[in-house]
Amino acid sequence: MQPANLPPRAGLGLKPQHYAEILATRPPIGFFEVHAENYMGDGGPPHRYLADIVAQYPLSLHGVGLSIGGAGPLDRDHLRRLRALIERYRPQSFSEHLAWSSHEESRLNDLLPLPYTPATLDNVVAHVDQVQQTLGCRMLLENPSTYVLFAESSIDEVDFLAAIAERSGCGLLLDVNNVMVSAVNHRLDPFAYVDRFPLHQVGEIHLAGYDETTDAAGDRLLIDAHASRVSPDVFALYTHTLARTGPLPTLVEWDNDVPAFAVLAEEAGIVDAALEAAARRHQPRERVA
Amino acid sequence: MIAPLVAQAAFAAALVDPALPVPPGIVSHRGDSDAKRFAVYRNNVHAGLVGVLAAKYPVCERLVGADFFTAMARLYVTDHKPRSPIMQHYGADFAAFIEGFDPARAVPYLADMARLEKAWSIAYNAADMVPMSIIALATIDQAAVPELRLASHPAAGLIRSAFPMGSIWSAHQAEGVVVRPGAEAVLISRPAMEVIVTVIPQADALFLHHLFEGAALGVAATAATGLSDAFDVGRALVGLCNLGAFAQPIQAIGSAHAA
Numbered sequence A: 001m002q003p004a005n006l007p008p009r010a011g012l013g014l015k016p017q018h019y020a021e022i023l024a025t026r027p028p029i030g031f032f033e034v035h036a037e038n039y040m041g042d043g044g045p046p047h048r049y050l051a052d053i054v055a056q057y058p059l060s061l062h063g064v065g066l067s068i069g070g071a072g073p074l075d076r077d078h079l080r081r082l083r084a085l086i087e088r089y090r091p092q093s094f095s096e097h098l099a100w101s102s103h104e105e106s107r108l109n110d111l112l113p114l115p116y117t118p119a120t121l122d123n124v125v126a127h128v129d130q131v132q133q134t135l136g137c138r139m140l141l142e143n144p145s146t147y148v149l150f151a152e153s154s155i156d157e158v159d160f161l162a163a164i165a166e167r168s169g170c171g172l173l174l175d176v177n178n179v180m181v182s183a184v185n186h187r188l189d190p191f192a193y194v195d196r197f198p199l200h201q202v203g204e205i206h207l208a209g210y211d212e213t214t215d216a217a218g219d220r221l222l223i224d225a226h227a228s229r230v231s232p233d234v235f236a237l238y239t240h241t242l243a244r245t246g247p248l249p250t251l252v253e254w255d256n257d258v259p260a261f262a263v264l265a266e267e268a269g270i271v272d273a274a275l276e277a278a279a280r281r282h283q284p285r286e287r288v289a
Numbered sequence B: 001m002i003a004p005l006v007a008q009a010a011f012a013a014a015l016v017d018p019a020l021p022v023p024p025g026i027v028s029h030r031g032d033s034d035a036k037r038f039a040v041y042r043n044n045v046h047a048g049l050v051g052v053l054a055a056k057y058p059v060c061e062r063l064v065g066a067d068f069f070t071a072m073a074r075l076y077v078t079d080h081k082p083r084s085p086i087m088q089h090y091g092a093d094f095a096a097f098i099e100g101f102d103p104a105r106a107v108p109y110l111a112d113m114a115r116l117e118k119a120w121s122i123a124y125n126a127a128d129m130v131p132m133s134i135i136a137l138a139t140i141d142q143a144a145v146p147e148l149r150l151a152s153h154p155a156a157g158l159i160r161s162a163f164p165m166g167s168i169w170s171a172h173q174a175e176g177v178v179v180r181p182g183a184e185a186v187l188i189s190r191p192a193m194e195v196i197v198t199v200i201p202q203a204d205a206l207f208l209h210h211l212f213e214g215a216a217l218g219v220a221a222t223a224a225t226g227l228s229d230a231f232d233v234g235r236a237l238v239g240l241c242n243l244g245a246f247a248q249p250i251q252a253i254g255s256a257h258a259a
Helices: A016-025 A045-054 A076-089 A118-135 A157-168 A176-185 A190-196 A232-245 A261-281 B004-016 B035-056 B058-064 B066-079 B094-099 B102-106 B110-125 B134-138 B142-147 B165-171 B202-212 B217-227 B233-242
Strands: A010-013 A031-035 A059-062 A093-097 A100-103 A106-112 A140-142 A171-175 A202-208 A210-214 A220-224 A250-253 B157-161 B184-189 B196-200
Touching: A010 A261, A016 A045, A016 A261, A045 A059, A045 A076, A045 B110, A059 A076, A076 A118, A093 A202, A100 B004, A106 B004, A106 B035, A118 A157, A118 B004, A140 A157, A140 A202, A157 A171, A157 A190, A171 A176, A176 A190, A176 A202, A176 A210, A176 A220, A176 A232, A190 A232, A202 A232, A220 B035, A232 A261, A250 A261, B004 B035, B035 B058, B035 B066, B035 B110, B058 B066, B058 B110, B058 B165, B066 B094, B066 B102, B094 B110, B110 B157, B110 B165, B110 B184, B134 B233, B142 B217, B157 B202, B165 B184, B165 B196, B184 B202, B196 B202, B202 B217, B202 B233, B217 B233
Parallel strands: A010 A031, A010 A250, A031 A059, A059 A093, A093 A140, A140 A171, A171 A202, A202 A250
Antiparallel strands: A100 A106, A210 A220, B157 B184, B184 B196
């Protein structure tokens, strides 16, 4: 089992429209992250550019299609494709989501929520075990952003994630934007969520921008959109997290309406400044009451 | 408790069919069933797949405008769910859908543009392979050349259209491209790192079409000569090899792969 060893720096999602600029200018980005499913073609420019990027930067491989929270069995063909990618590019980290996206033959192309019960916990732990055995590495599992709750849920989400990590030995990916989105949507305290989170298991943090709307009762509803700068409240929750954890690899996710690379690099610079501040100020017991 | 598989089946069914109610047991923090919250997932699925189509068919989107394209793509998405988590495979039959979509008739070449852009996407992701060079042909016993069958390169795709598809596509890539009415044949290929889109002579295209269909070189050349007296098989082969049309190795007639 290799440990997650991305550098505790700001990372960016790698977008095809930025390949050439990155290779020409070699910007000081801590790591790049790619969606595994975008590199499952046979060949061509995506693989060629990724190989060149990987020669110069650490890589985080982030899956969006494994459906680890699916009630049915994992797709063995998809696991084989992931294994081949990991063997080819040797990423410093592999992560996936606490969500499902496939039902039988249908691929729903979204990260869908699951109820938190003893039965679903057993199922997810078994899936994470299978993933780690097949891929031959420790994975990180990401907390979801959700818009609905399940009446049958009997386990708190933080406890659910902590139990998966404890039982499977996987690490966790803490998406701070997802924490904010879910906390606002379900009227929970996002700071309390982070404070209860098993932060010692966190191998990577995600940040992103959200959109905002209202639900049928007119209550505030946040949408995990990845289409804008990180919101100030999410950034405040991030610095609160860093004060507890110290510097951690942190990805800025911007997947829709992707701006010029300079804008992404600017966001990474803001995150790097927060990471440097956290490194200077971090005293592990400072905030413990 | 509802069995998890049954519960996810109900969730999935309600996602793809907006006429269905929110499945039981899915609630807001207030404890009520909130259709607007569930609709976020419906919208994510549909908007995500529309986005996949817009990324794969960017010139089609520009030809009809974003609003028209989104409305058309939403109808396609409603009846076509991905069968693979690899989204580069999604929307492979979008051109056929466009052909049957009446409101798109005002842009009669839209389906052919979708075919061209699909071929571009296939070329972009195709396996890496050095294309067959004309030098390889020169090493063959010349008496056997008419019987040769050539395999298409994994990145190569041929679009023969009644419309000037190559020029229209090029006009959306760079300024100053003049589009003249008339039929064009287009070879989409990747002889090196980047995908290229090349308008080729009609006789060369007919020649290539027959070769890609598995015909022997002599048969394909005869068909092309029938279309144009000016067709020169040697010149066509040099040009097509340089564009990366063929895979190695050459397959002689009678081989296991002959069609």
